[in-house]
Amino acid sequence: MAPEIFQGQKYTKASDIYSFGMIMWEIMTGRRPFWDRNHDTYLIIDICDGLRPPIVTNAPDGYIELMKECWHSDPEKRPVAADLHEKIRNMHLNETENFQKNNPTGIIESLDIGPATTNNPGAIYKSRPLSSMINSAMSLRSSRSQSISLEKLKRKFEDNLIENNDEGRSIKKEKLYENEDYFTEEINLDIDINFNNNEYISKENDFDIDTQNL
Numbered sequence: 001m002a003p004e005i006f007q008g009q010k011y012t013k014a015s016d017i018y019s020f021g022m023i024m025w026e027i028m029t030g031r032r033p034f035w036d037r038n039h040d041t042y043l044i045i046d047i048c049d050g051l052r053p054p055i056v057t058n059a060p061d062g063y064i065e066l067m068k069e070c071w072h073s074d075p076e077k078r079p080v081a082a083d084l085h086e087k088i089r090n091m092h093l094n095e096t097e098n099f100q101k102n103n104p105t106g107i108i109e110s111l112d113i114g115p116a117t118t119n120n121p122g123a124i125y126k127s128r129p130l131s132s133m134i135n136s137a138m139s140l141r142s143s144r145s146q147s148i149s150l151e152k153l154k155r156k157f158e159d160n161l162i163e164n165n166d167e168g169r170s171i172k173k174e175k176l177y178e179n180e181d182y183f184t185e186e187i188n189l190d191i192d193i194n195f196n197n198n199e200y201i202s203k204e205n206d207f208d209i210d211t212q213n214l
Contacts, residue, residue: 017079017080017081021067039122039125041140056112057112060091062091066084066087066088
């Protein structure tokens with residue numbers, strides 16, 4: 001399932017292209033994608049964060065590159081069906097020509113290709129309701145993202161404190177970068193610094209950050 005589907009978007013032709021890329025991986029390796037992982041909320045989160053099956057063997061020229069294009073996190077940057085047909089057709093013609101010249105692509109032997117020798121009961125490929133699992137995964141992913149953003153905010157806050165004046169007060173305009181969208185907000189910080197307990201209290205903007213554990 002394409003990552004954008006987990007994030008609430010509708011099925012599109014681009015989503016099918018992503019699935020086709022997974023079929024290409026299965027043909028190349030002889031195994032199902034993520035056969036060694038439990039199909040749970042954590043796998044959903046990892047897929048949304050960019051996890052894809054590993055490249056464990058070689059393939060005809062252009063095959064792996066095309067497969068990765070199908071897996072692109074941005075649906076708009078995946079190839080369309082006509083492009084897939086044309087590129088796969090050219091691969092087939094090239095491989096046929098190489099075979100006639102007694103120079104076919106040699107597949108590197110590896111324990112990572114061919115049917116899996118162990119069974120993972122947590123890898124479930126049967127149809128089942130996923131709404132509850134997807135909602136749980138997206139909620140957990142959002143919480144993690146907010147926690148990471150807050151930690152970055154705290155560190156930037158500490159790193160940019162200027163030297164306080166004789167009255168033990170410090171005033172500085174800061175740019176706080178929040179999340180990965182580079183949303184910028186300018187605020188004026190009026191900070192009373194207590195050196196005995198390392199607590200920083202913002203008065204003007206009611207911006208209170210506990211830095212004792214940093």
